[in-house]
Amino acid sequence: MPQKDHYDVVIVGAGAWGLATAYHLSRSDPRRSILVVEARAGPGEGSMGASAAMVRDVFSSPDNRLLARSSIEFYRRAMAEHESLRPPTPLLDLYGYLWLLPERLRGPYFDLARASGGAFDAQPVDLEGLSSCPGLVPAPSRWYDGDGAVPPEPITGGLFGRLCGAVAPELLAKFYWEESRRQGVEFAFNSVVQRLSFEGREEILLHEPSKHPFSFQEHMAGRLHISRVVLAGGQAVGADQVVVAAGAWSDSLLRPLGVASGCSPRPQVLYAVSGPVVDELLEWEPPVDSIDRDRGKSRLPFVILPSGATLKPIFRPRQMWLGYLDRTARPIGTREDPGRDGRLDYDSSQLGDREGFGTDLLPAITPYLPRFETPGVHLDSSWGGYYNFSPDGVPVLIEESYGVLFVGGDSGSGVMKADSIGRLVAAKCDHRPDARLFTGESYRLDRLSYEHRAVEEEQIIL
Ligand SMILES: Cc1cc2nc3c(=O)[nH]c(=O)nc-3n(C[C@H](O)[C@H](O)[C@H](O)COP(=O)(O)OP(=O)(O)OC[C@H]3O[C@@H](n4cnc5c(N)ncnc54)[C@H](O)[C@@H]3O)c2cc1C
Numbered sequence: 001m002p003q004k005d006h007y008d009v010v011i012v013g014a015g016a017w018g019l020a021t022a023y024h025l026s027r028s029d030p031r032r033s034i035l036v037v038e039a040r041a042g043p044g045e046g047s048m049g050a051s052a053a054m055v056r057d058v059f060s061s062p063d064n065r066l067l068a069r070s071s072i073e074f075y076r077r078a079m080a081e082h083e084s085l086r087p088p089t090p091l092l093d094l095y096g097y098l099w100l101l102p103e104r105l106r107g108p109y110f111d112l113a114r115a116s117g118g119a120f121d122a123q124p125v126d127l128e129g130l131s132s133c134p135g136l137v138p139a140p141s142r143w144y145d146g147d148g149a150v151p152p153e154p155i156t157g158g159l160f161g162r163l164c165g166a167v168a169p170e171l172l173a174k175f176y177w178e179e180s181r182r183q184g185v186e187f188a189f190n191s192v193v194q195r196l197s198f199e200g201r202e203e204i205l206l207h208e209p210s211k212h213p214f215s216f217q218e219h220m221a222g223r224l225h226i227s228r229v230v231l232a233g234g235q236a237v238g239a240d241q242v243v244v245a246a247g248a249w250s251d252s253l254l255r256p257l258g259v260a261s262g263c264s265p266r267p268q269v270l271y272a273v274s275g276p277v278v279d280e281l282l283e284w285e286p287p288v289d290s291i292d293r294d295r296g297k298s299r300l301p302f303v304i305l306p307s308g309a310t311l312k313p314i315f316r317p318r319q320m321w322l323g324y325l326d327r328t329a330r331p332i333g334t335r336e337d338p339g340r341d342g343r344l345d346y347d348s349s350q351l352g353d354r355e356g357f358g359t360d361l362l363p364a365i366t367p368y369l370p371r372f373e374t375p376g377v378h379l380d381s382s383w384g385g386y387y388n389f390s391p392d393g394v395p396v397l398i399e400e401s402y403g404v405l406f407v408g409g410d411s412g413s414g415v416m417k418a419d420s421i422g423r424l425v426a427a428k429c430d431h432r433p434d435a436r437l438f439t440g441e442s443y444r445l446d447r448l449s450y451e452h453r454a455v456e457e458e459q460i461i462l
Helices: 016-028 062-081 103-115 169-182 215-220 251-257 276-282 355-365 415-429
Strands: 006-012 034-037 097-102 122-125 155-161 165-167 186-188 193-197 228-231 236-244 264-274 302-304 310-314 319-323 378-389 396-400 404-408 434-436 442-444
Touching (some): 006 016, 016 169, 062 415, 103 155, 169 186, 169 415, 193 236, 193 251, 251 404, 264 276, 276 310, 319 355, 355 378, 396 415, 415 434
Parallel strands (some): 006 034, 006 236, 034 186, 097 302
Antiparallel strands (some): 097 155, 122 155, 193 228, 264 319, 264 378, 302 310, 434 442
């Protein structure tokens, strides 16, 4: 429960973006009082905890590339400075991403690598280099051919991204949480924000019982400010600024205020598999020059098939996490509604649709890796969370005149951009027009607003 009844800033959500915001906000002014309210029992237990937690700087949008690259470099620096973030359980393991590309995409991806002017570090891998990959069939001869399905595209080459790999989400969450606490940030776990309210501002007249201002008070623009953050159970705290970093559940708080996030949450599932076929793939030493190696050897990277299916290697215990971005006629929205219900009983294992393994995932994998259809692969578990899609796959940062900031639209790549996002939101709370990223670039905040949005649509969403 909150210790005080008023804070300079209240952040809703201790996920990847709320945590990084708390950290950078408290660093920019240690005297500022900050409260983070989180529905779960600990930090990073929302979609962050369900994520594959991969990092990459290979994006088509220059904004995504910059935000991700700066964050990855910050995580590298944090590792160098903190023993607890180094092996045996490192914060970052940059074993790389390997895109296995059909002819249709090979040109555009290589062009992208060239056009980025070295902004991302990528190496071509030819078909001969892929020939040692156990069980890989570059030109599939068998596939699910019901419903007039089109044949899978043959792989004609690969692209290896070097500043890419995995981050340990629990270590990242713990790092931001502990450092923020050390800097004086207060955290209220097991606390659900049910609504943001204008109550308590004497100059504002409110409808009863909706607590909305009357429309004739429009002339008070700029003075119509949210002042109470109301928790389930009735307790309320005052706030000068409220940052809604509630991930997929943000609309539940924003909509009643008439604020449109413009983002669409959709469930996304991962499947953990193990067995001899997986072991064999994990033994592969691909012909690539990864940043982090194991006793001098390269290891299986994160693999992206032409169908969009992804394979994440887990070296200890020996497993593989499989995923597949599926937006075909899938409903938008979350099952949970904390604003309406006053609770957030989100259960990642319930979101893990086991049936989809056979019906949606395997048909995207087995044409290229037919052995995944044999008893040599065992489905151990599945779980899910949400991707909160922005209209263009680039984050959204908006400020309403009510003193409410919304940051969201992670589009499935929020862990890898968290540090940059935290810097942007902190700068926004300070009313600055731009923020300085860890890698030194100055970033204009209104690029991510809707009014002055100036970003290119992201083409590489995994
Ligand atoms: C299956 C899957 C795979 C993914 N893979 C990757 C990947 O490889 N790399 C990557 O970078 N990203 C990945 N992501 C996306 C990543 O998880 C998100 O981008 C990231 O978690 C977004 O951070 P966030 O802080 O916006 O949201 P979250 O991490 O979901 O945090 C929001 C927090 O707000 C809390 N909250 C919500 N409403 C309330 C309320 N009313 N009151 C109190 N608390 C509230 C929630 O409990 C939650 O903890 C993946 C996601 C999924 C589901």
